[in-house]
Amino acid sequence: MGFIADFLHQKTPSSKKAMPGYYRRALLVCESLLAAYYLLIFFLFPLMHTGWQWVPAVLAAIFVLLLTQTRKINPMISFLAVAALVLGWCAWGIHTVGWSYGVQHFLVILFLLLFFNIYIPPLVKLISCVLILGYRMALFAYASSNTPVIGLGHSSGIVFQTINSAWFFLMLALVCILFSSSIQNTERQLRLDNETLNKEAATDPLTGLPNRRKMINFIEDYLKKNPETAFSVAIADIDFFKKVNDTYGHACGDETLVALTNLFKTESNGRYMACRWGGEEFCFFLPEKNLDEAGMIMNDLLFAVQKMPLEFEGTSFHITITIGVEETDYHSSLEELLKSADEKLYMGKNAGRNRVVV
DSSP: OHHHHHHHTOOOOSOOSSOOHHHHHHHHHHHHHHHHHHHHHHHHHHHTTSOOOHHHHHHHHHHHHHHHHTTTSOHHHHHHHHHHHHHHHHHHHHHHHOSTTSGGGGHHHHHHHHHTOTTSOHHHHHHHHHHHHHHHHHHHHHHHHSOOSSOOOHHHHHHHHHHHHHHHHHHHHHHHHHHHHHHHHHHHHHHHHHHHHHHHHTBOTTTOOBOHHHHHHHHHHHHHHOTTOOEEEEEEEETTHHHHHHHHOHHHHHHHHHHHHHHHHHHHTTSOEEEEEETTEEEEEEETOOHHHHHHHHHHHHHHHHHOOEEETTEEEOOOEEEEEEEOOSSSOHHHHHHHHHHHHHHHHHTTSSSEEO
């Protein structure tokens, strides 16, 4: 029964002016159908040889008036007006023709309009439902102990009940379609937005590569599924990247990072996954590769970077990278392996740069 507790702890928005569009549309649908329904009932009564009954005509006029005002007034007022009129119609209908013709079914519409109104507190909704149920039982008790004012014949009764049932299910279907489609669209949009946010949170905005967090999560998931499989990690750093920024500007530095990223993707051939580790550093995950295999792949990448032509505003230049590589020993943590690769990277830096240290 935890869902009831969750329902009761829902927070209610404070402002009632910005009612969701789907709810206002549902009110308009209900008001339109009820106006047409009461007008039809008004003309139906004489055909059933019961004489003119003016209550349906009055209700039809009120609902037409509501239709013209619902777009302008607070939707809560429209909802309360619809609720009051439907309650009054059920009472008049049962008093006039009795219980057997389905007039009381229109109370179900109130349940839908009540529960999908986000500005009514949950406790008030439950109390209102109990009151509507009590109202229905009171009408049933009244109908059981009192004779209807108008006795409909068999044929008239079938016609009246058919119209009531058809109109009720039509209203029920349309309101349900409006509410359910709105919920589904909202959920679908939330999922799409969440996917976009998750992707953006895991992606480096400049290069489009996975960021550090995404890479770590990816490797950890891989290790959980393949605990006994060999793998290697490598960390690369652009040599003298500060000089590129200082000489040509940060725009050139950004273009260099993008060009390097494209090269990494071209050279990958499915052998590694690259991510931007931070600044001018990149990290590589090489699944099923031992230290020798990983070293050879990184050496190939090193030579490809050396040969990569770069140009900015008519000036051609080249860059080099230094790479540290480490292989799993099956007992060190991922953090320790990455730290070891980083230490080898700096060994390469101190040894003159533009090299792979394994």
